[in-house]
Amino acid sequence: MGTSDTKTVELANYRPTDFVLERVDLTFELDPTNTKVDARLIFHRRDGADPRAPLVLNGDELTLSGLLLDQNEVPAGQYDVTPQSLTIRNLPEAVPFEITVTTFINPEANTQLMGLYRTNGVYCTQCEAEGFRRITYFPDRPDVLAPYTITIIADKAANPLLLSNGNFLGGGNYDEGRHFAAWFDPHPKPSYLFALVAGDLGVVEDTFTTMSGRDVALKIYVEHGKEPRAAYAMDALKRSMKWDEERFGREYDLDIFMIVAVSDFNMGAMENKGLNVFNDKYVLADPETATDQDYANIEAIIAHEYFHNWTGNRITCRDWFQLCLKEGLTVYRDHEFSADMRSRAVKRIAEVRHLKSEQFPEDAGPLAHPVRPTKYREINNFYTTTVYEKGSEVTRMIATLLGAEGFKKGMDLYFERHDGDAATVEDFVKCFEDANGRDLSQFSLWYHQAGTPMVSASGAYDPAAATFTLSLEQMIPATPGQSAKEPMHIPLSFALILDNGSTAAPTAVAGGEVTGDVLHLTERKQTFTFSGVSSRPVLSLNRGFSAPINLHLDRSTDDLVHIARHDSDLFARWQALNDLILPVLMEGARDVRDGGTVTCPSAVISALIEIAGNDALEPAFRAQVLALPSEADIARELGSNNDPDAIHTARTTVLTAVAEAGRPVFQHLFETMKNSAGFSPDAASAGRRALRNSALGYLTYAEQSPVRAAEAFASADNMTDLVQALSVLAHRFPDAEEADAALGAFVTRFDDNPLVIDKWLSVQATIPGAGALDRVKALMENRHFVASNPNRVRALVGSFAFSNPTGFNRADGEGYRFLAERILAIDPKNPQLAARLLTSMRSWRSLEPVRADHARAALLTIDRSVELSSDVRDIVDRMLK
Ligand code: ARG
Numbered sequence: 001m002g003t004s005d006t007k008t009v010e011l012a013n014y015r016p017t018d019f020v021l022e023r024v025d026l027t028f029e030l031d032p033t034n035t036k037v038d039a040r041l042i043f044h045r046r047d048g049a050d051p052r053a054p055l056v057l058n059g060d061e062l063t064l065s066g067l068l069l070d071q072n073e074v075p076a077g078q079y080d081v082t083p084q085s086l087t088i089r090n091l092p093e094a095v096p097f098e099i100t101v102t103t104f105i106n107p108e109a110n111t112q113l114m115g116l117y118r119t120n121g122v123y124c125t126q127c128e129a130e131g132f133r134r135i136t137y138f139p140d141r142p143d144v145l146a147p148y149t150i151t152i153i154a155d156k157a158a159n160p161l162l163l164s165n166g167n168f169l170g171g172g173n174y175d176e177g178r179h180f181a182a183w184f185d186p187h188p189k190p191s192y193l194f195a196l197v198a199g200d201l202g203v204v205e206d207t208f209t210t211m212s213g214r215d216v217a218l219k220i221y222v223e224h225g226k227e228p229r230a231a232y233a234m235d236a237l238k239r240s241m242k243w244d245e246e247r248f249g250r251e252y253d254l255d256i257f258m259i260v261a262v263s264d265f266n267m268g269a270m271e272n273k274g275l276n277v278f279n280d281k282y283v284l285a286d287p288e289t290a291t292d293q294d295y296a297n298i299e300a301i302i303a304h305e306y307f308h309n310w311t312g313n314r315i316t317c318r319d320w321f322q323l324c325l326k327e328g329l330t331v332y333r334d335h336e337f338s339a340d341m342r343s344r345a346v347k348r349i350a351e352v353r354h355l356k357s358e359q360f361p362e363d364a365g366p367l368a369h370p371v372r373p374t375k376y377r378e379i380n381n382f383y384t385t386t387v388y389e390k391g392s393e394v395t396r397m398i399a400t401l402l403g404a405e406g407f408k409k410g411m412d413l414y415f416e417r418h419d420g421d422a423a424t425v426e427d428f429v430k431c432f433e434d435a436n437g438r439d440l441s442q443f444s445l446w447y448h449q450a451g452t453p454m455v456s457a458s459g460a461y462d463p464a465a466a467t468f469t470l471s472l473e474q475m476i477p478a479t480p481g482q483s484a485k486e487p488m489h490i491p492l493s494f495a496l497i498l499d500n501g502s503t504a505a506p507t508a509v510a511g512g513e514v515t516g517d518v519l520h521l522t523e524r525k526q527t528f529t530f531s532g533v534s535s536r537p538v539l540s541l542n543r544g545f546s547a548p549i550n551l552h553l554d555r556s557t558d559d560l561v562h563i564a565r566h567d568s569d570l571f572a573r574w575q576a577l578n579d580l581i582l583p584v585l586m587e588g589a590r591d592v593r594d595g596g597t598v599t600c601p602s603a604v605i606s607a608l609i610e611i612a613g614n615d616a617l618e619p620a621f622r623a624q625v626l627a628l629p630s631e632a633d634i635a636r637e638l639g640s641n642n643d644p645d646a647i648h649t650a651r652t653t654v655l656t657a658v659a660e661a662g663r664p665v666f667q668h669l670f671e672t673m674k675n676s677a678g679f680s681p682d683a684a685s686a687g688r689r690a691l692r693n694s695a696l697g698y699l700t701y702a703e704q705s706p707v708r709a710a711e712a713f714a715s716a717d718n719m720t721d722l723v724q725a726l727s728v729l730a731h732r733f734p735d736a737e738e739a740d741a742a743l744g745a746f747v748t749r750f751d752d753n754p755l756v757i758d759k760w761l762s763v764q765a766t767i768p769g770a771g772a773l774d775r776v777k778a779l780m781e782n783r784h785f786v787a788s789n790p791n792r793v794r795a796l797v798g799s800f801a802f803s804n805p806t807g808f809n810r811a812d813g814e815g816y817r818f819l820a821e822r823i824l825a826i827d828p829k830n831p832q833l834a835a836r837l838l839t840s841m842r843s844w845r846s847l848e849p850v851r852a853d854h855a856r857a858a859l860l861t862i863d864r865s866v867e868l869s870s871d872v873r874d875i876v877d878r879m880l881k
Pocket residue numbers: 128129267269270271304305327380383
């Protein structure tokens with residue numbers, strides 16, 4: 001936030017504050033354009049701190065209108081104030097003192113959506129990471145923790161609801177039609193967890209009885225009339241609370257837990273203590289308007305924010321370099337929760353697909369950074385997939401290394417030792433070391449070295465000696481600021497699969513540590529020899545994606561088909577099929593780019609179709625297998641000189657070949673996978689829908705006609721089927737009457753539901769080919785598109801830039817020029833949103849030269865703008881470096 005002249009913050013410069021904050025007392029007199037904030041802060045000088053050190057408080061676009069020290073006005077000579085900071089000198093050396101700061105802020109004008117702002121007539125806050133300083137001058141850093149008392153005064157008719165963190169103290173009528181409410185949060189917290197919501201909202205209520213028998217009131221606030229659409233979120237919340245008790249022994253700690261859904265929000269959701277604020281898209285769902293993916297997201301994000309109550313709130317971060325301490329760990333926890341609620345293998349496949357499509361490109365490009373970075377210019381740009389998803393994978397590897405019991409011991413120690421602390425990654429790792437008597441110093445490199453490690457593996461079987469030898473070599477690519485890397489500790493889950501499909505049980509292993517089915521690669525080059533292997537096995541390696549690496553392992557088609565048929569790990573079966581098809585797609589893309597044609601080996605095609613038709617396998621798994629690597633996946637694996645049009649052509653050719661060869665199977669699936677009973681969002685029903693829609697997609701390739709999809713659109717009785725049919729029509733037959741008719745019917749039917757309109761925008765923004773840009777431009781003029789709403793912008797501009805490889809990467813560079821224009825228009829209003837959109841160009845250097853030149857030119861246009869936010873400045877600088 002702020003302007004672009006911010007300087008780099010370095011971990012090495014961390015030091016504690018000179019003053020300890022004892023308590024916080026805030027009074028808000030809410031007004032849409034002129035809200036008064038009185039902050040009473042009690043401090044004392046830290047033991048050993050410099051007795052003359054001044055108190056320095058952070059601000060952002062603030063104006064000071066009152067300053068008291070122990071209730072007396074502070075003389076002008078005793079303080080300095082700017083919009084960014086308030087410095088007070090000559091403070092007491094040994095006794096606590098009280099500072100009262102008065103500021104006036106304008107929520108209506110706050111388009112950054114950081115601090116206190118208005119959305120649909122509701123007051124709401126977003127303070128992470130540094131939004132609190134836009135409310136009042138404050139030591140706005142996560143290692144300053146205090147209990148908060150909050151008083152909110154507001155017009156009663158417009159704001160019947162006055163909410164903040166903690167437990168409700170009381171309220172009543174005030175003057176001139178106003179009323180007030182007071183809240184007290186006894187748990188010391190940093191300012192980024194503060195929240196305030198005021199307005200007129202509907203509520204869904206429930207209760208949860210904790211494991212020690214306390215009743216907790218649960219409330220989800222949504223716009224009036226939308227209450228029925230919050231039922232699934234409430235159910236997910238109760239399941240999350242129960243699961244955290246059972247799996248991690250964590251109990252909720254206030255009398256009330258509230259969630260508020262708002263329609264203007266920069267991110268997914270926020271874990272403010274006792275008062276989570278959510279992007280409404282991650283709360284509202286019903287069969288008519290939400291897809292299965294929406295349901296799964298709601299379940300995961302409700303859980304994620306709830307789990308933060310322990311991993312993030314009770315134990316918070318010492319500084320923002322430690323962000324993965326709460327985010328990586330909490331993503332791991334929500335992944336495990338979803339795995340327990342749904343199919344574990346299918347969930348894992350989806351996670352790995354997401355990791356590879358989002359985090360691997362980040363780690364391989366100009367924005368690469370360690371899970372625990374050591375410097376930043378703009379902290380908002382570090383809420384990344386590396387911190388979140390790779391951070392989660394690092395936590396998962398600790399669990400893999402230590403086993404379930406050892407991991408639990410470490411977590412228990414962490415909760416016991418650090419409850420109430422602002423902790424570091426080192427503190428976290430130490431708990432696992434201490435609880436297990438294990439040295440994790442080499443393992444910790446996962447936090448510090450950026451880049452996706454590459455592991456090359458080759459196996460050799462010696463029938464005479466009955467040994468299997470596995471040679472491994474690891475290489476960690478150079479990343480910005482890190483040229484040389486140390487070898488890492490890489491846990492590789494493996495199996496040696498025999499001819500009959502069973503797993504070999506070697507009598508001995510030499511060459512390194514092996515625990516259970518995990519081998520520990522710790523050296524740059526390492527050879528493991530397994531004895532007592534009586535026949536030639538097929539190696540299944542990195543099962544379950546035990547380590548987030550790029551694995552290079554040459555295996556024959558026959559061997560991969562063997563794994564796809566026989567591995568007891570369903571994830572490994574998916575991986576094997578992926579390893580079969582990916583080279584075909586890559587080869588095809590290269591051939592098309594160089595003017596050749598695509599060849600599709602029939603063994604690969606029949607392996608896919610065999611899985612598709614195997615009724616012994618769960619439908620959701622088969623749908624994952626049939627969802628071939630995306631165009632972005634192919635581009636990432638190719639790595640350089642990418643031509644998105646060639647990739648698209650190659651992939652379409654392969655899809656068509658699969659469709660033609662498997663036509664009877666797809667026909668059968670399309671007919672039999674329909675759920676007979678009414679709609680249920682459960683994972684098994686969702687899996688059947690996914691498989692049936694996948695079959696529809698293939699049949700459309702085989703039939704080359706929009707008729708079947710148009711029928712599917714007309715007969716759909718839930719949003720998943722409806723939007724799938726719509727995408728098939730729009731993406732495959734954009735010029736057909738059927739597509740037009742379906743798009744028209746869709747927008748008419750959901751005219752009053754912006755979250756569904758977002759799907760309509762995304763479907764059109766992702767129609768392949770150069771024509772997409774004109775469609776996107778036209779849609780920006782559509783009355784449904786609201787340029788100030790982040791969800792609308794992400795649905796239209798974001799989908800185009802992130803998810804339309806052929807449309808966005810038009811060979812003439814118009815896509816990049818359009819994005820640059822959008823970014824410069826959005827940046828002055830909402831820098832976080834602008835910076836996030838810009839990351840869609842993070843892989844620009846791997847494009848073929850003509851497109852790469854256009855991309856660079858567009859980036860330079862942004863770079864040359866003088867008025868950039870620190871958010872966009874930071875990203876564009878790193879992208880051009
Ligand atoms: N802590 C929130 C969550 O992951 C996200 C906050 C994002 N903040 C930001 N400035 N981008 O649950």
